[in-house]
Amino acid sequence: QVQLVQSGAEVKKPGASVKVSCKASGYTFTSYGIGWVRQAPGQGLEWMGWISAYNGNTNYVQKFHGRVTMTTDTSTSTAYMEVRSLRSDDTAMYYCTTVAYTTGCDYWGQGTLVTVSS
Amino acid sequence: EIVLTQSPGTLSLSPGDRATLSCRASQSVSSSYLAWYQQKPGQAPRLLIYGASRRATGIPDRFSGSGSGTDFTLTINRLEPEDFAVYYCQQYGSSPYTFGQGAKVDIK
Numbered sequence: 001q002v003q004l005v006q007s008g009a010e011v012k013k014p015g016a017s018v019k020v021s022c023k024a025s026g027y028t029f030t031s032y033g034i035g036w037v038r039q040a041p042g043q044g045l046e047w048m049g050w051i052s053a054y055n056g057n058t059n060y061v062q063k064f065h066g067r068v069t070m071t072t073d074t075s076t077s078t079a080y081m082e083v084r085s086l087r088s089d090d091t092a093m094y095y096c097t098t099v100a101y102t103t104g105c106d107y108w109g110q111g112t113l114v115t116v117s118s
Numbered sequence: 119e120i121v122l123t124q125s126p127g128t129l130s131l132s133p134g135d136r137a138t139l140s141c142r143a144s145q146s147v148s149s150s151y152l153a154w155y156q157q158k159p160g161q162a163p164r165l166l167i168y169g170a171s172r173r174a175t176g177i178p179d180r181f182s183g184s185g186s187g188t189d190f191t192l193t194i195n196r197l198e199p200e201d202f203a204v205y206y207c208q209q210y211g212s213s214p215y216t217f218g219q220g221a222k223v224d225i226k
Contacts, residue, residue, distance in 0.1 A: 104153035
Protein backbone atom coordinates (compact mmCIF):
# COMPACT_ATOMS: atom_id res chain seq x y z
CA GLN A 1 0.00 0.00 0.00
CA VAL A 2 1.11 3.57 -0.67
CA GLN A 3 2.71 5.25 2.34
CA LEU A 4 4.33 8.62 2.88
CA VAL A 5 6.30 8.84 6.12
CA GLN A 6 7.50 12.26 7.18
CA SER A 7 10.30 13.28 9.52
CA GLY A 8 9.65 14.30 13.10
CA ALA A 9 8.64 17.57 14.69
CA GLU A 10 11.07 20.48 14.66
CA VAL A 11 11.52 23.57 16.82
CA LYS A 12 13.46 26.39 15.21
CA LYS A 13 14.39 29.95 16.03
CA PRO A 14 13.36 32.84 13.77
CA GLY A 15 15.78 33.21 10.87
CA ALA A 16 16.79 29.55 10.89
CA SER A 17 16.06 26.92 8.23
CA VAL A 18 14.23 23.61 8.41
CA LYS A 19 14.29 20.63 6.05
CA VAL A 20 11.39 18.19 6.16
CA SER A 21 11.63 14.76 4.55
CA CYS A 22 8.91 12.55 3.10
CA LYS A 23 9.77 8.92 2.34
CA ALA A 24 7.50 7.17 -0.12
CA SER A 25 6.81 3.46 -0.45
CA GLY A 26 4.32 1.15 -2.09
CA TYR A 27 4.48 2.66 -5.58
CA THR A 28 6.94 3.68 -8.27
CA PHE A 29 8.27 6.96 -6.90
CA THR A 30 8.63 8.64 -10.28
CA SER A 31 4.99 7.96 -11.18
CA TYR A 32 3.65 10.81 -9.03
CA GLY A 33 4.64 14.33 -8.17
CA ILE A 34 5.05 15.33 -4.54
CA GLY A 35 3.16 18.35 -3.26
CA TRP A 36 3.58 20.23 0.00
CA VAL A 37 0.70 21.69 1.97
CA ARG A 38 0.83 23.52 5.27
CA GLN A 39 -1.76 24.19 7.94
CA ALA A 40 -1.26 26.82 10.62
CA PRO A 41 -2.84 26.04 14.00
CA GLY A 42 -6.62 26.20 13.73
CA GLN A 43 -6.47 27.31 10.10
CA GLY A 44 -7.16 25.84 6.67
CA LEU A 45 -4.95 24.12 4.13
CA GLU A 46 -2.40 26.16 2.16
CA TRP A 47 -0.83 24.85 -1.04
CA MET A 48 2.91 25.56 -1.21
CA GLY A 49 3.91 23.93 -4.47
CA TRP A 50 4.98 20.64 -5.94
CA ILE A 51 7.85 18.81 -7.58
CA SER A 52 7.82 16.23 -10.31
CA ALA A 53 9.58 13.12 -9.03
CA TYR A 54 10.08 12.15 -12.68
CA ASN A 55 12.21 15.09 -13.82
CA GLY A 56 12.63 17.36 -10.77
CA ASN A 57 10.64 20.23 -12.23
CA THR A 58 9.18 22.45 -9.54
CA ASN A 59 6.22 24.79 -9.26
CA TYR A 60 6.15 27.04 -6.20
CA VAL A 61 3.44 29.37 -4.99
CA GLN A 62 4.68 32.90 -5.55
CA LYS A 63 4.70 33.84 -1.85
CA PHE A 64 7.27 31.09 -1.16
CA HIS A 65 9.59 31.84 -4.09
CA GLY A 66 13.16 32.24 -2.90
CA ARG A 67 12.47 30.88 0.57
CA VAL A 68 11.37 27.33 -0.19
CA THR A 69 13.20 24.59 -2.09
CA MET A 70 11.68 21.23 -2.96
CA THR A 71 13.90 18.34 -4.02
CA THR A 72 13.70 14.60 -4.50
CA ASP A 73 16.14 11.71 -4.18
CA THR A 74 14.93 8.94 -6.46
CA SER A 75 17.53 6.50 -5.09
CA THR A 76 15.76 6.53 -1.72
CA SER A 77 12.24 7.52 -2.88
CA THR A 78 12.39 10.54 -0.61
CA ALA A 79 11.19 14.09 -1.13
CA TYR A 80 12.47 17.06 0.81
CA MET A 81 11.27 20.57 1.45
CA GLU A 82 13.52 23.23 2.92
CA VAL A 83 12.16 26.50 4.27
CA ARG A 84 14.68 29.25 4.99
CA SER A 85 14.48 32.49 6.98
CA LEU A 86 11.79 31.08 9.21
CA ARG A 87 9.31 33.44 10.84
CA SER A 88 6.81 32.86 13.61
CA ASP A 89 3.98 32.69 11.07
CA ASP A 90 5.68 29.66 9.48
CA THR A 91 4.61 27.68 12.55
CA ALA A 92 2.40 25.01 11.06
CA MET A 93 1.86 21.36 10.29
CA TYR A 94 3.53 20.56 6.99
CA TYR A 95 2.15 17.71 4.88
CA CYS A 96 3.55 16.00 1.81
CA THR A 97 1.13 14.49 -0.66
CA THR A 98 1.27 12.62 -3.93
CA VAL A 99 0.16 14.69 -6.90
CA ALA A 100 -1.34 13.25 -10.08
CA TYR A 101 -2.67 15.30 -12.98
CA THR A 102 -6.05 13.63 -13.05
CA THR A 103 -6.70 12.62 -9.45
CA GLY A 104 -5.24 15.42 -7.36
CA CYS A 105 -3.70 14.58 -4.00
CA ASP A 106 -4.36 10.89 -3.46
CA TYR A 107 -2.09 10.06 -0.55
CA TRP A 108 -0.82 12.13 2.38
CA GLY A 109 1.95 11.92 4.89
CA GLN A 110 1.18 12.10 8.58
CA GLY A 111 2.43 15.67 8.84
CA THR A 112 5.46 17.34 10.43
CA LEU A 113 4.92 20.05 13.01
CA VAL A 114 7.35 22.93 12.64
CA THR A 115 7.36 25.42 15.48
CA VAL A 116 9.20 28.71 15.08
CA SER A 117 9.83 30.41 18.39
CA SER A 118 12.54 32.45 20.02
CA GLU B 119 -4.82 32.43 -9.04
CA ILE B 120 -8.21 30.75 -8.73
CA VAL B 121 -9.94 31.61 -5.47
CA LEU B 122 -12.33 28.98 -4.08
CA THR B 123 -15.11 30.05 -1.74
CA GLN B 124 -16.91 27.40 0.28
CA SER B 125 -20.33 27.77 1.84
CA PRO B 126 -21.72 27.50 4.36
CA GLY B 127 -18.82 27.83 6.77
CA THR B 128 -20.47 25.53 9.28
CA LEU B 129 -23.33 23.10 8.84
CA SER B 130 -25.03 21.74 11.96
CA LEU B 131 -26.83 18.48 11.24
CA SER B 132 -27.90 15.24 12.84
CA PRO B 133 -26.83 11.69 11.95
CA GLY B 134 -28.98 10.48 9.06
CA ASP B 135 -29.35 13.98 7.56
CA ARG B 136 -28.05 15.05 4.17
CA ALA B 137 -25.21 17.54 3.95
CA THR B 138 -24.78 19.79 0.92
CA LEU B 139 -21.56 21.77 0.65
CA SER B 140 -20.83 24.33 -2.03
CA CYS B 141 -17.54 25.39 -3.61
CA ARG B 142 -17.51 28.36 -5.98
CA ALA B 143 -14.48 29.25 -8.08
CA SER B 144 -13.46 32.76 -9.15
CA GLN B 145 -12.88 31.42 -12.68
CA SER B 146 -13.63 28.22 -14.52
CA VAL B 147 -11.81 25.14 -13.24
CA SER B 148 -9.94 23.45 -16.04
CA SER B 149 -11.21 19.99 -17.03
CA SER B 150 -13.27 19.84 -13.83
CA TYR B 151 -10.07 19.19 -11.88
CA LEU B 152 -11.83 19.78 -8.60
CA ALA B 153 -11.29 17.58 -5.55
CA TRP B 154 -12.88 17.29 -2.12
CA TYR B 155 -11.02 16.27 1.04
CA GLN B 156 -12.17 15.35 4.52
CA GLN B 157 -10.09 16.22 7.55
CA LYS B 158 -10.69 15.10 11.12
CA PRO B 159 -8.93 16.63 14.15
CA GLY B 160 -5.32 15.53 14.43
CA GLN B 161 -5.38 13.75 11.07
CA ALA B 162 -4.11 14.44 7.58
CA PRO B 163 -6.70 15.24 4.91
CA ARG B 164 -8.20 12.33 2.99
CA LEU B 165 -9.18 12.46 -0.68
CA LEU B 166 -12.91 11.84 -1.17
CA ILE B 167 -13.72 13.06 -4.68
CA TYR B 168 -11.60 13.94 -7.69
CA GLY B 169 -12.50 15.13 -11.16
CA ALA B 170 -15.51 16.83 -9.55
CA SER B 171 -17.56 13.61 -9.34
CA ARG B 172 -15.33 10.55 -9.10
CA ARG B 173 -15.08 8.82 -5.74
CA ALA B 174 -11.59 7.94 -4.57
CA THR B 175 -10.77 4.35 -3.72
CA GLY B 176 -12.63 3.07 -0.67
CA ILE B 177 -14.94 6.07 -0.31
CA PRO B 178 -18.54 5.09 0.54
CA ASP B 179 -21.19 5.85 -2.04
CA ARG B 180 -23.04 8.18 0.33
CA PHE B 181 -20.42 10.76 -0.75
CA SER B 182 -21.05 12.29 -4.16
CA GLY B 183 -19.69 15.26 -6.06
CA SER B 184 -21.16 17.27 -8.88
CA GLY B 185 -20.68 20.47 -10.82
CA SER B 186 -18.53 22.01 -13.50
CA GLY B 187 -17.12 25.36 -14.52
CA THR B 188 -17.27 27.51 -11.40
CA ASP B 189 -19.86 25.78 -9.22
CA PHE B 190 -19.32 22.49 -7.44
CA THR B 191 -21.16 20.57 -4.75
CA LEU B 192 -20.30 17.81 -2.31
CA THR B 193 -23.30 15.88 -1.03
CA ILE B 194 -23.19 13.46 1.88
CA ASN B 195 -26.31 11.34 2.15
CA ARG B 196 -27.37 9.78 5.46
CA LEU B 197 -24.65 11.28 7.64
CA GLU B 198 -22.79 8.76 9.75
CA PRO B 199 -21.14 9.74 13.07
CA GLU B 200 -17.71 9.48 11.43
CA ASP B 201 -18.66 12.05 8.75
CA PHE B 202 -18.62 14.99 11.16
CA ALA B 203 -15.43 16.72 10.07
CA VAL B 204 -14.06 19.62 8.04
CA TYR B 205 -14.28 19.45 4.25
CA TYR B 206 -12.07 21.27 1.75
CA CYS B 207 -12.37 21.69 -1.97
CA GLN B 208 -9.25 22.10 -4.11
CA GLN B 209 -8.72 22.93 -7.76
CA TYR B 210 -5.74 21.28 -9.42
CA GLY B 211 -6.40 22.35 -12.99
CA SER B 212 -4.16 25.40 -13.01
CA SER B 213 -1.19 26.55 -10.99
CA PRO B 214 -1.10 27.43 -8.24
CA TYR B 215 -3.39 24.72 -6.98
CA THR B 216 -5.67 26.30 -4.37
CA PHE B 217 -7.93 25.20 -1.54
CA GLY B 218 -11.19 26.58 -0.30
CA GLN B 219 -11.24 27.87 3.26
CA GLY B 220 -12.99 24.77 4.55
CA ALA B 221 -16.48 23.92 5.76
CA LYS B 222 -17.23 22.23 9.06
CA VAL B 223 -20.02 19.70 9.43
CA ASP B 224 -20.81 19.38 13.10
CA ILE B 225 -23.39 17.57 15.17
CA LYS B 226 -26.57 19.48 15.89
